[in-house]
Amino acid sequence: MEQRSLPVPPGLAGERADAALAKLLGFSRTFAQSVLADGGVELDGVALGKSDRLAEGGWLSIEWTEPKGPEVVPVDVPELGIIYDDEDLVVVDKPAGVAAHPSIGWTGPTVLGALAGAGYRIATSGPPERQGIVHRLDAGTSGLMVVAKSERAYSLLKRAFKDREVHKIYHAVVQGHPDPSAGTVEGAIGRAPGNEWKFAVTSDGKPSITHYETVEAYPYATLLEIELETGRTHQIRVHMSAQRHPCVGDAMYGADPSLSERLGLDRQWLHAKRLGFRHPGTGLPVEFESEYPADLAHALNVLDV
Numbered sequence: 001m002e003q004r005s006l007p008v009p010p011g012l013a014g015e016r017a018d019a020a021l022a023k024l025l026g027f028s029r030t031f032a033q034s035v036l037a038d039g040g041v042e043l044d045g046v047a048l049g050k051s052d053r054l055a056e057g058g059w060l061s062i063e064w065t066e067p068k069g070p071e072v073v074p075v076d077v078p079e080l081g082i083i084y085d086d087e088d089l090v091v092v093d094k095p096a097g098v099a100a101h102p103s104i105g106w107t108g109p110t111v112l113g114a115l116a117g118a119g120y121r122i123a124t125s126g127p128p129e130r131q132g133i134v135h136r137l138d139a140g141t142s143g144l145m146v147v148a149k150s151e152r153a154y155s156l157l158k159r160a161f162k163d164r165e166v167h168k169i170y171h172a173v174v175q176g177h178p179d180p181s182a183g184t185v186e187g188a189i190g191r192a193p194g195n196e197w198k199f200a201v202t203s204d205g206k207p208s209i210t211h212y213e214t215v216e217a218y219p220y221a222t223l224l225e226i227e228l229e230t231g232r233t234h235q236i237r238v239h240m241s242a243q244r245h246p247c248v249g250d251a252m253y254g255a256d257p258s259l260s261e262r263l264g265l266d267r268q269w270l271h272a273k274r275l276g277f278r279h280p281g282t283g284l285p286v287e288f289e290s291e292y293p294a295d296l297a298h299a300l301n302v303l304d305v
Contacts, residue, residue: 004062008043013056017041017048021062029196030105035064070102070129077114083144083288088153088281090120091146093290096267100136100145102129111145122147125154134158135166135231143170143272143290148280156280161231167276167287170226171215172236173269173299174245175256177222182213185239189232198252199234201242208232210239218303220259221248225273237268248299263299271296 004025012020021032021041035041036050042061043054054060081093092111094100099110112132115122122132125148132148134157148154160166190205192198199205209229216223222245226236234253240246241253249255249265260266276287292300 002064002066004060006060008054008056008058008060010056012054015054016050017043017052017054018050020054025062028104031067035062038064040064067104070104070106072102072110072112072116072129072131074117075109075113076117077109080111080114080118081290083290084286085120086149086281088150088279089146089148089157090115091144091275091288094137094142094145094272095293096140096142096295099139101133106139108139111147115147120149122149123151123154125151135161137272138234138237138268138270140267141270141272142293142296144275144288145272146275146277150280153280157277160277160280164229165277167274168228168231168272169274170228170236171271171273171292172212172224172226172240173221173248173296173303174224174240175221175248175259176245177217178212178214178224178243178245181217181222183211185210185212185243187239187242189235189238199232199238201238206230206232208235208239210235212240221303223300236270263302265295265299267295269296269299 017036018029018032021027022029033050036048039047040063041048043058077098079095083093084091094111097108099106099108101110101112124131126133132154134148134154137145148157186209187201188205189199189208190202192200211227212224214222215225228235237247237250237253246254247268247270249260250268251257271292274287274289279286
């Protein structure tokens with residue numbers, strides 16, 4: 001148990017307790033709220049709630065337990081497809097609802113947990129909860145991921161992704177019809193103001209480039225083939241939403257819920273279709289492809305009626 005006792009700093013007088021605690025001790029806003037909810041913060045002997053304000057001249061008493069870091073938990077995920085496997089790497093076909101690796105706040109299955117549960121040994125390079133991970137897919141996005149099994153593969157694949165030498169092709173169904181039907185979206189991406197989980201095109205974000213072209217147009221939506229030049233978190237979802245063509249089913253980024261319901265979607269229509277890179281062991285180019293999972297194929301069939 002950690003403890004701190006101190007006067008309210010002048011610069012934090014009048015601040016909400018959760019925001020003040022985050023600034024004072026470097027907590028995430030979510031963890032600060034958890035500490036407050038557990039009764040771990042008192043002002044002059046009175047427990048504070050997350051929206052209470054700090055009074056100037058008051059005395060803070062804070063108690064908290066350091067959160068455990070996320071851990072890889074072996075789990076059986078029979079839906080996880082193994083596309084390719086050798087001594088250097090394994091290419092998986094990730095189903096929706098599975099995160100790439102453990103993280104704070106995620107309680108569902110992970111690719112690393114599924115591989116551990118199936119007896120795979122992964123590279124030990126990288127942070128403990130992300131060992132072997134050289135790139136990621138959102139939990140709600142299905143499709144191809146490569147995971148390093150050897151330390152050599154981890155180093156070379158990480159460098160290839162950083163140097164933009166990996167060929168990443170996604171298919172997405174977006175609302176409406178982008179005009180022009182093929183083009184490039186450029187917009188720096190950063191965290192959306194006031195939202196811990198959402199991203200947006202922002203002036204101070206990281207440069208991001210998305211290329212797209214139309215595969216097929218439907219009455220209310222368009223199937224796009226998308227190539228990423230950069231690999232920012234939620235990049236396709238953010239860029240297409242910024243063009244007013246959000247991915248169908250993507251409630252976080254403005255998708256029409258009535259269309260999502262009609263198509264039977266409870267996640268974004270977004271699939272990592274093809275993945276190509278130089279094999280870190282042989283140096284030869286390799287490319288892998290994934291078929292649409294059942295929910296995405298069903299949505300296309302409904303659109304085609």
